Amino acid sequence: MSEDESEPPPYRLVYFDIRGLAEPVRWMFCLAGLPFVDERVPLVEWNEAKKRYQDHVGQLPILYFDDQELSQVHTVMRFVARRLGFNGLTDMEAARADEATDLVYDLRAVTYRECFTTKTPDIVRHTVFRDFKNEPSQKKKEPMRKDLLDIHLPKYLSKFEELLDSSGGRYIAGTTLTYADLAVANFLDVATEMIGPDILDDFPGLQELKENVFSLPPIQQWCATRTLAQGYSSGG
Incomplete structure (x- = not known):
């Protein structure tokens, strides 16, 4: 053929x-x-x-x-x-993968509607990352960055690190690579690009997770x- x-x-x-x-x-x-x-x-x-x-x-x-x-x-x-085969080896690992991925979606949904404008609202959701990156007013950006660094990111990134530590420190949901590791690494890469690499300064485990995922040859x-x-x- x-x-x-x-x-x-x-x-x-x-x-x-x-x-x-x-x-x-x-x-x-x-x-x-x-x-x-x-x-x-x-x-x-x-x-x-x-x-x-x-x-x-x-x-x-x-x-x-x-x-x-x-x-x-x-x-x-x-x-x-x-x-x-990226869903964990046990029911609990599968559930942890679901938990971590749902947390990613929750954090992306943090909004600053007074700053957000888009011509495609049904595609580009009201996400804090895009809001922050696209906001032209430095005066508006300052409180947004403060909220991100003081409230939203510490709460969620701490939870990701907690999940990572509880599973042994290499993978976020258990003993093998799951789709949650990919979802979290993709999210962290987008967040650091749009907000700044310093957001992971206090989360070395997450920084290592991101690097490990992006170092996979495929x-x-x-x-x-x-x-x-x-x-x-x-x-x-």
């Missing part, structure tokens, strides 16, 4: 042309050495493109596989994790490929 006649990869992930919340799903495919279709929808095309996804309440990501489809980012993430290769091919925008 020629290359043109070969069967397509069994998984097709449709998401925006950003890292966002679906990046750990892409990483799991890479770590498992599993080909997949990485279908990207440019943000500027979404107002028109979302009409194609009304069966999924006009939201991405959507995972297509075996003539089936799944929506909602955490559903997709956990499904792929279970299939590819993820290194993925990040380099995306940087060269189409840009590697954080995308919140």
